[in-house]
Amino acid sequence: MKGIDVAAIKRDFPILKIKVNGRPFVYLDSAATSQKPLQVIEAIDKYYNEYNANIHRGVYQIAERATEAYIDSKRKVGALIGTRAIEEVIYVRNTTEGINLVAMTWGDQNIKKGDHILISEMEHHSNIVPWQILAKKKGAVIDYIKLDRQRCELSYESLEKELAKSPKIVAVTQVSNVLGSINDVKKITKMAKKGGAAVLVDGAQSVPHMPVDVNAIGCDFLAFSGHKMLAPTGIGVLYGKRELLDNMEPLFGGGDMIKTVDFQSFTTNDLPWKFEAGTSNIEGGIVFGTAIDYLNRIGMARIRDHEVKLTRYALDAIEGVRGIKVYGCPKSEPEKRGGVISFSINKVHPHDVASIFDRNGIAIRAGHHCAMPLVTGVLGQGAVSRVSFYIYNDERDVDRAVEAIGDVKRVFRVA
Numbered sequence: 001m002k003g004i005d006v007a008a009i010k011r012d013f014p015i016l017k018i019k020v021n022g023r024p025f026v027y028l029d030s031a032a033t034s035q036k037p038l039q040v041i042e043a044i045d046k047y048y049n050e051y052n053a054n055i056h057r058g059v060y061q062i063a064e065r066a067t068e069a070y071i072d073s074k075r076k077v078g079a080l081i082g083t084r085a086i087e088e089v090i091y092v093r094n095t096t097e098g099i100n101l102v103a104m105t106w107g108d109q110n111i112k113k114g115d116h117i118l119i120s121e122m123e124h125h126s127n128i129v130p131w132q133i134l135a136k137k138k139g140a141v142i143d144y145i146k147l148d149r150q151r152c153e154l155s156y157e158s159l160e161k162e163l164a165k166s167p168k169i170v171a172v173t174q175v176s177n178v179l180g181s182i183n184d185v186k187k188i189t190k191m192a193k194k195g196g197a198a199v200l201v202d203g204a205q206s207v208p209h210m211p212v213d214v215n216a217i218g219c220d221f222l223a224f225s226g227h228k229m230l231a232p233t234g235i236g237v238l239y240g241k242r243e244l245l246d247n248m249e250p251l252f253g254g255g256d257m258i259k260t261v262d263f264q265s266f267t268t269n270d271l272p273w274k275f276e277a278g279t280s281n282i283e284g285g286i287v288f289g290t291a292i293d294y295l296n297r298i299g300m301a302r303i304r305d306h307e308v309k310l311t312r313y314a315l316d317a318i319e320g321v322r323g324i325k326v327y328g329c330p331k332s333e334p335e336k337r338g339g340v341i342s343f344s345i346n347k348v349h350p351h352d353v354a355s356i357f358d359r360n361g362i363a364i365r366a367g368h369h370c371a372m373p374l375v376t377g378v379l380g381q382g383a384v385s386r387v388s389f390y391i392y393n394d395e396r397d398v399d400r401a402v403e404a405i406g407d408v409k410r411v412f413r414v415a
């Protein structure tokens with residue numbers, strides 16, 4: 001597969017031209033949020049300069065243009081994940097809101113006292129806490145698929161064992177934001193469906209980085225965030241199978257989600273609008289389409305290929321350094337992980353590691369990465385450092401990270 005032209009891509013991202021502490025800026029925190037290309041920034045400008053109006057309601061020209069652009073963006077989002085039906089594409093604020101929406105509607109209607117909800121040990125808080133809130137309210141039980149420590153993926157033995165309890169829903173991440181592990185969500189869905197469970201996939205770290213097809217996976221719900229894939233913050237997606245969405249009550253009441261209202265009652269609007277009450281994030285929704293155009297021009301398969309190569313390069317460089325512990329799959333298996341590498345440097349606090357990276361002009365993450373049960377409970381760490389890659393990163397960025405690790409070791413006298 002032909003590689004991607006990272007130098008040309010870098011030129012599209014104005015922020016990558018700045019200097020931090022006198023050094024050219026290197027951004028290695030795309031798992032938290034991605035940077036935005038000029039095309040996206042200009043599309044925001046264009047919307048406000050040329051056709052800012054509320055959607056669905058106006059009969060004047062710019063309102064119709066805004067409505068069409070918003071709907072067109074949903075078509076692009078749907079096509080990206082393998083559905084032609086915009087009825088199945090609900091715009092929410094982010095992954096977190098998408099998962100909460102499922103827990104508060106589908107969960108509220110389908111989970112009863114004593115029911116089991118199955119998630120995994122490697123979930124982000126966004127795919128733990130909504131289920132804990134629901135379980136507390138309903139008197140349900142949350143079970144966890146264990147991590148296979150050797151293989152750094154979910155244990156199928158543990159999955160089998162937990163599925164024997166007949167959970168009503170299985171909710172798992174496709175890619176871990178800490179370990180980078182890629183879970184075989186197609187296989188997990190197939191196993192879960194045998195027992196009749198609904199399946200939700202957290203696609204926050206997968207949809208921006210690789211081809212994802214909801215039909216191939218067979219899941220009922222998929223949630224992901226625009227801001228991790230070149231779009232602005234405040235726009236995300238909940239995909240849901242139509243037959244499930246049809247039977248779910250709306251979460252919020254108000255404008256746009258209704259067809260009719262009288263003094264006593266209302267009837268709901270068609271999908272997906274039933275779940276989009278009030279004025280939407282119109283700017284974010286429209287510009288999400290521009291972000292997807294940008295990613296499609298590169299191609300999701302090529303993006304994935306680029307990240308596998310870069311991750312291999314980085315693992316080769318980092319794992320060999322004395323005093324460093326890398327979490328997740330070993331370097332011989334970069335195909336099994338996304339472009340995320342968490343690590344510790346002997347006896348140095350991860351926040352100090354991140355500060356020294358910053359001194360070197362490099363942005364990385366340090367902390368529990370909103371996955372405390374995994375980082376603290378399973379890995380036994382208070383915090384870890386993390387580098388994560390995207391389309392605008394190259395080997396030179398990794399070399400800069402390795403130099404910064406050398407700086408950390410020098411400052412803290414790590415042997």
Ligand SMILES: Cc1ncc(COP(=O)(O)O)c(C=O)c1O
Nearest residue numbers: 094095096124126173177204225
């Ligand atoms: C695996 C995973 N799930 C969910 C989220 C939550 O995403 P958001 O904050 O955009 O809702 C994140 C964010 O980092 C994540 O990595």
